[in-house]
Amino acid sequence: MSVNYGSRRVVTGAHYGMRDWLSQRVTAVLMALFTVVLLAQLIFTKGPIGYDAWAGIFSAQWMKVLTLVLFIALGWHAWVGMRDIWMDYVKPAALRLVLQVFTIVWLVGCMGWAIQVLWRL
Amino acid sequence: MAEMRKQRPGTMRLVDATQYRLPLAAWVSILHRVSGAMMFLLLPLVIWFFDVSITSEISYERFTTAFGAGIGFVPGGLVKLVVLGLIWAFLHHAIAGVRHLWMDMTHSVSKEQGRSSAVVTLGLSLLLTVALGAKLFGLY
Numbered sequence: 001m002s003v004n005y006g007s008r009r010v011v012t013g014a015h016y017g018m019r020d021w022l023s024q025r026v027t028a029v030l031m032a033l034f035t036v037v038l039l040a041q042l043i044f045t046k047g048p049i050g051y052d053a054w055a056g057i058f059s060a061q062w063m064k065v066l067t068l069v070l071f072i073a074l075g076w077h078a079w080v081g082m083r084d085i086w087m088d089y090v091k092p093a094a095l096r097l098v099l100q101v102f103t104i105v106w107l108v109g110c111m112g113w114a115i116q117v118l119w120r121l
Numbered sequence: 122m123a124e125m126r127k128q129r130p131g132t133m134r135l136v137d138a139t140q141y142r143l144p145l146a147a148w149v150s151i152l153h154r155v156s157g158a159m160m161f162l163l164l165p166l167v168i169w170f171f172d173v174s175i176t177s178e179i180s181y182e183r184f185t186t187a188f189g190a191g192i193g194f195v196p197g198g199l200v201k202l203v204v205l206g207l208i209w210a211f212l213h214h215a216i217a218g219v220r221h222l223w224m225d226m227t228h229s230v231s232k233e234q235g236r237s238s239a240v241v242t243l244g245l246s247l248l249l250t251v252a253l254g255a256k257l258f259g260l261y
Contacts, residue, residue, distance in 0.1 A: 051181040081157045110164045117172045
C-alpha cells in the first residue's frame with residue numbers, strides 16, 4: 001500500500017461513498033413521489049389549467065412544504081451527481097475544486113431563488 | 122513480463138470510450154449522466170419558468186409567450202426545442218433512476234435483465250418524449 005498521509009496524502013477521493021449513494025437514492029424517491037403528487041393534482045383539476053389552477057396548486061401550505069422538501073432533495077441529489085461527474089472526468093485537484101465550488105454556488109443560488117418564488121406566493 | 126506491460130492500455134480516457142461499441146445498458150448509463158448534467162445546467166431556466174408561471178397573472182403571460190414570441194432575443198421555436206430536450210432529460214433520468222432502484226431492490230443485475238430493462242427505459246422515455254413533444258409543438 002502506497003503512502004497516503006502527510007505531504008503524500010491523496011486529497012481527492014470518494015469518502016467510501018455509502019452516505020452519498022444512499023442520499024442520492026432517498027432524494028430520488030422523494031422527487032419521484034413529488035412528481036406523482038403534482039401529476040395527480042394536475043389530472044384531477046377540473047377544466048383547463050390556467051394561472052388560477054396552476055398557482056392554486058402551489059398556494060396550499062402543505063404543498064409549499066412538500067415543494068420546499070423537493071428543492072432541498074433536488075439540490076442534494078444534483079450535488080452528488082455532479083460531484084460524481086467531476087470526480088470521474090476531472091483529475092487535477094485544483095480544477096476539480098473550482099468546479100465543485102461552482103456546482104455548490106450554482107445549486108445554492110438556484111435553491112434560494114426557487115424558495116423565494118415559492119414563499120411569496 | 123516487459124512485453125506484457127507494454128501491451129497494457131493504461132488509463133482509459135473519455136476519448137477512448139468513444140471507440141467502444143456500447144451495449145444498450147451502457148447507452149442508458151451514459152445518457153443518465155448526460156440528462157442529469159443537462160438538467161443541472163438548465164436549472165435556472167426551469168426556475169425562471171416556475172417563477173413567471175406562478176408569481177402573477179401578468180407574469181403568467183410572459184410564461185405562455187415564451188413559447189410563441191420567445192424570451193428576449195431567443196425565438197420561441199428554440200425555447201420549445203430546449204424544453205423538448207428538458208422533457209426528454211427528465212423522462213430518461215427518472216425512468217433510468219427507477220430502473221436503478223428496481224435493480225438494487227430485486228438484485229436484477231444479470232446481463233439479460235440489464236438489456237431488457239435498458240430497452241424499456243430507452244423505448245418508454247422516447248415514446249413519452251414524442252407524445253409530449255407533439256403536444257408542445259401543437260400537433261394535437
